[in-house]
Structure formats: C-alpha cells, structure tokens
Amino acid sequence: MTTAPATADITLDALDADPYPVFRRLRAEDPVAWVPAAGRFLVTRHEDVLAVERDQRTFSSVEEGSLMNRAIGPTLLRQDGDAHRRLRAAAEGPVRPRAVKERWLPRFRRNADALVDGLVERGRADLVADFAGPLAAANLGALLGLPAATPADVQSWSQAFIDGCGNYADDPEVWQRCADAVRTVDEAVDDAIPFLREHPDDSVVSSMLHAADPLTDEEIRTNVRIFLGGGVNEPRDAISVAAYGLLTHPDQRVDVLSGRTPWKAVFEEAVRWVAPIGMYPRQVVRDTELAGRRLSAGDRIGVVVSSANRDERVFDDPDAFDVRRPAGPHLAFGGGPHFCLGTWVARASIAGIALPALFGRLPGLELTDPDAVRMAGWVFRGPLALDTTWSS
Amino acid sequence: MPTITFRQPDGAELRVDAPVGTSVMKSAVGADVPGILAECGGQAMCATCHVYVTDDRALPPVSDEEDEMLDCASAPRTGHSRLSCQLVVDEDMDGLTVLVAGEGP
Numbered sequence: 001m002t003t004a005p006a007t008a009d010i011t012l013d014a015l016d017a018d019p020y021p022v023f024r025r026l027r028a029e030d031p032v033a034w035v036p037a038a039g040r041f042l043v044t045r046h047e048d049v050l051a052v053e054r055d056q057r058t059f060s061s062v063e064e065g066s067l068m069n070r071a072i073g074p075t076l077l078r079q080d081g082d083a084h085r086r087l088r089a090a091a092e093g094p095v096r097p098r099a100v101k102e103r104w105l106p107r108f109r110r111n112a113d114a115l116v117d118g119l120v121e122r123g124r125a126d127l128v129a130d131f132a133g134p135l136a137a138a139n140l141g142a143l144l145g146l147p148a149a150t151p152a153d154v155q156s157w158s159q160a161f162i163d164g165c166g167n168y169a170d171d172p173e174v175w176q177r178c179a180d181a182v183r184t185v186d187e188a189v190d191d192a193i194p195f196l197r198e199h200p201d202d203s204v205v206s207s208m209l210h211a212a213d214p215l216t217d218e219e220i221r222t223n224v225r226i227f228l229g230g231g232v233n234e235p236r237d238a239i240s241v242a243a244y245g246l247l248t249h250p251d252q253r254v255d256v257l258s259g260r261t262p263w264k265a266v267f268e269e270a271v272r273w274v275a276p277i278g279m280y281p282r283q284v285v286r287d288t289e290l291a292g293r294r295l296s297a298g299d300r301i302g303v304v305v306s307s308a309n310r311d312e313r314v315f316d317d318p319d320a321f322d323v324r325r326p327a328g329p330h331l332a333f334g335g336g337p338h339f340c341l342g343t344w345v346a347r348a349s350i351a352g353i354a355l356p357a358l359f360g361r362l363p364g365l366e367l368t369d370p371d372a373v374r375m376a377g378w379v380f381r382g383p384l385a386l387d388t389t390w391s392s
Numbered sequence: 393m394p395t396i397t398f399r400q401p402d403g404a405e406l407r408v409d410a411p412v413g414t415s416v417m418k419s420a421v422g423a424d425v426p427g428i429l430a431e432c433g434g435q436a437m438c439a440t441c442h443v444y445v446t447d448d449r450a451l452p453p454v455s456d457e458e459d460e461m462l463d464c465a466s467a468p469r470t471g472h473s474r475l476s477c478q479l480v481v482d483e484d485m486d487g488l489t490v491l492v493a494g495e496g497p
Contacts, residue, residue: 054421054433096437098460327466327495329429329440339432344464 007035019278019378020319023307032293040302041295046311048291052282052303053335056080059282059301061338071164071178075226084337087223090211094143094204097344103202104143108349111138112357120361123392126385131358132239139349140231144224145196145203146188157181158232161225166379185228189221234276235346237382239354242270244383245321247367252323257359261323267351269323272330278306278378305331306381362390394486398425401494410481417441417477427494434477439465442493444472449484467493
C-alpha cells in the first residue's frame with residue numbers, strides 16, 4: 001500500500017484553473033481517489049473509466065439529489081435502461097450520420113458562411129464569442145426545431161442551464177436565472193409543437209413527436225433542455241480548442257492546410273487534448289471494487305474523461321497537442337448507453353465545416369497574444385476568449 | 393458454448409467463449425480483445441466494433457443503421473465489414489473467425 005496523496009489539498013479553484021497536473025498525480029498514485037472538495041471519488045485512468053462506462057448496473061446515471069435534476073428536471077441523461085433507451089430512440093433519427101450528412105450539412109454550412117461573411121471585413125474578432133458560440137447556437141436551434149429562437153436566446157438558455165446544473169454553491173440568483181430559462185424554453189417548445197405535429201420535418205422535436213414510441217409534450221419540454229445545455233458548450237469549446245491548438249502550432253497548421261493531415265484528425269485531437277466535458281457523475285448502486293478501491297452503494301463517482309484522454313498508459317506524450325498522432329481511443333464522447341448523441345453532428349459540423357471555414361477564409365489568422373489565452377473549468381473546459389486578427 | 397476467434401491485423405489470434413444470445417462485440421469486450429472499443433455499448437452509434445467476416449456461413453443481413461455506421465468506420469469498409477455489436481451469437485457461429493478492423497491503416 002502506497003501512501004495516499006493529499007487529496008484533501010485539492011481545491012475546486014485549482015481544478016478549475018488547470019486540472020491536468022492534479023489528474024496526472026492521481027493517475028499515478030490514487031486512480032480512484034476520494035476528493036473531498038468534489039465530494040466524489042474521481043476515476044482518472046483510461047481503463048477504469050471504460051470499466052465504469054460499461055457497467056451501468058453498478059454505476060448508475062441516476063443520482064440522488066442531482067443538481068441537474070433540480071435545475072432542468074429528469075432528462076434522459078440521468079436515466080438508465082429502458083427508460084433512457086426510449087427517450088434516446090425518439091430523439092436519435094435526426095442526429096445519426098446519414099441524416100446529418102443529407103439533411104443538415106447544407107444548413108450548417110450556410111450558418112458558418114453567414115458568420116464568416118460578417119467577420120471577414122472586420123479584421124479582428126474573439127473567435128469564441130463571435131464565431132464558435134453563435135455558430136453552435138445557430139446550428140442547434142435549427143436542429144432542435146425552434147426556428148423562432150435566436151442564437152443569442154439559445155446561448156443564454158444554454159448558459160443558464162449549465163450554471164444551474166453546476167450550482168454547487170446554491171446561489172439563489174443562479175436558480176432564478178435557470179428557472180426563468182426553463183419557463184422561456186417551455187414556451188418556445190409549446191409554440192413549436194402544434195405546427196410540427198401537423199408538419200413533420202427533420203428536427204429533433206419533430207422526431208420526438210413522431211417516433212414509433214412518441215414522447216409526451218412534457219417529456220419533450222424536459223429533454224429539449226438537456227440538448228440546449230449540451231449542444232452549445234461542447235461544440236463551442238471543441239471549435240475553440242481546435243482553433244487554439246492550430247494557431248499555436250504553426251507546423252501542424254501547415255500540414256492541415258496543405259491537406260496532409262485531415263480536419264477530422266484536428267477535431268479528434270482537440271477533444272482528446274481538452275475534452276469539452278471533463279467529468280460527469282455516476283452513483284454506485286451496489287458494493288464493488290474498482291482499481292483496488294472498495295466502493296459502497298451510494299458512493300458518488302466522478303468519471304474524469306479529460307484525465308482518461310491524457311492517460312500515459314494509452315497516449316504517448318499525452319499533454320501535447322499533436323494532430324499527427326495515431327488515432328487513439330479517446331473518451332471525449334463518453335461511452336456505453338450515454339455515448340454522446342451529438343457525436344456525428346459535431347464531427348460533421350466542426351471538422352467538415354466550421355474549422356475549414358475559419359482557416360480557409362480568414363487569411364493570416366493569428367492570435368493577438370497567445371500568452372493571454374485562458375482556459376477554465378474542469379467539469380466543462382475551454383478557452384474563455386480567443387482574440388485574433390487577420391488581413392482584411 | 394460457441395467459440396469465436398478474433399484475429400488482429402498483425403495475425404495474433406484470441407479464441408473467446410461467446411454465450412448464445414449475446415453479441416459478438418460483448419464477447420470480445422468481455423475478453424479484452426484489442427481493437428474492439430465499442431464506445432457506444434452496442435447501439436450501432438459509433439462504429440468502433442468494426443470487424444471483417446469472410447466466413448461464408450449465414451449472418452443476419454446488414455440493417456440500415458449498421459449500414460450508415462459502417463460508412464463512418466475508421467478502417468476501410470469492404471464487402472466483409474460488419475459491426476460486431478449487431479451480430480448475435482448462435483450455435484451456428486461456433487468456430488467463426490473474425491478479423492478486427494481497429495483504427496485502420
């Protein structure tokens with residue numbers, strides 16, 4: 001038995017600023033570590049994360065006292081088994097790869113082109129606030145089937161939900177903003193449902209209404225919230241991290257722009273390097289053992305995919321951004337029944353459209369001050385801003 | 393119980409007991425067969441359990457969902473490509489050999 005590292009010293013602020021040195025230590029010394037500040041056992045090695053993902057009968061997505069349930073209700077993300085499968089099946093049609101390619105890519109392309117058109121002449125922008133965020137929101141509003149919602153609406157709803165789901169400080173103002181967003185989104189969904197019931201289209205809400213086992217209006221309202229929560233942050237951060245990675249690695253950028261390395265590799269490396277969702281919760285429902293650690297029913301787990309993605313047992317030089325590394329089994333999309341529903345939307349809209357549009361149409365794109373770029377978060381992580389210039 | 397052999401691109405083989413009624417993917421994952429990541433847990437959503445089956449014994453037809461997902465696999469799709477999560481083990485599969493596609497070249 002080695003001496004346990006001092007996990008009591010780990011603060012949420014430190015994780016927020018840069019979780020990777022902490023995770024590296026935990027992987028080496030205490031791979032299923034009780035971290036008091038997080039109130040959870042953090043699972044940090046690739047093989048143990050995989051084991052948790054593959055065993056939902058031991059590690060449940062249903063969490064007692066879940067902040068997410070309090071914030072946005074019992075969505076499919078906090079359900080298991082048949083109940084989860086039913087909700088997912090109803091939503092899945094529009095986000096499967098063929099539907100994405102045939103029905104959604106043209107729309108995603110128009111959204112990206114319109115945003116870049118508006119930027120070209122300006123010669124400078126914050127790529128997070130002026131491109132990645134609005135693009136993710138525009139794509140998501142269309143995909144969901146909420147045409148009346150502006151990208152600004154979608155972004156503010158998403159942020160309100162994300163903040164609510166992470167409101168560990170129990171800040172009443174955060175709860176209020178979240179409740180307001182729930183009410184506004186419910187109204188938007190209620191406005192959309194009667195038309196989509198009569199006129200089915202390629203959207204997610206339409207799919208939920210017309211599925212073989214259709215969802216009730218209440219189920220649709222509830223589950224749209226999780227799509228809004230997840231569908232902005234993650235693509236925004238994936239675009240931003242990929243852009244940051246290429247802008248700070250000129251040789252790799254040359255490789256990509258000359259076609260030697262595909263955009264697909266840039267996207268996969270970006271989400272491996274800095275997984276947009278770094279940690280998600282599970283709750284132990286029967287006594288078990290993981291990596292030598294005894295766990296009891298009721299224990300809370302943090303599945304740290306951002307650490308699994310930098311596990312030196314699986315990836316060489318894991319802290320380096322390297323689009324030329326061999327494709328590897330990163331876990332940025334999670335795994336098992338909850339495998340990210342937006343995976344194929346993200347791959348197509350980011351690797352296929354957003355990144356080529358940015359780097360292809362903004363000549364001489366560069367960071368104003370690479371040293372000023374700050375990333376934050378360990379549950380969700382991405383650059384806060386990317387101030388750039390180009391020749392206009 | 394039927395046994396299925398998983399052959400790696402480098403020729404290494406692993407023979408695995410495969411309970412009738414489970415998927416070929418599950419039997420591979422249970423035995424830690426390299427190259428069968430099976431990210432999505434068997435819902436034909438990720439294409440990371442891609443195998444080549446050249447044995448001509450009857451296998452179930454490729455569904456629309458399996459078909460679209462095989463188009464997304466990292467290793468090249470061939471006429472022998474299958475998602476191992478969509479192959480349910482039966483007694484007739486005893487002795488089957490499948491080639492793990494993995495990440496491709």
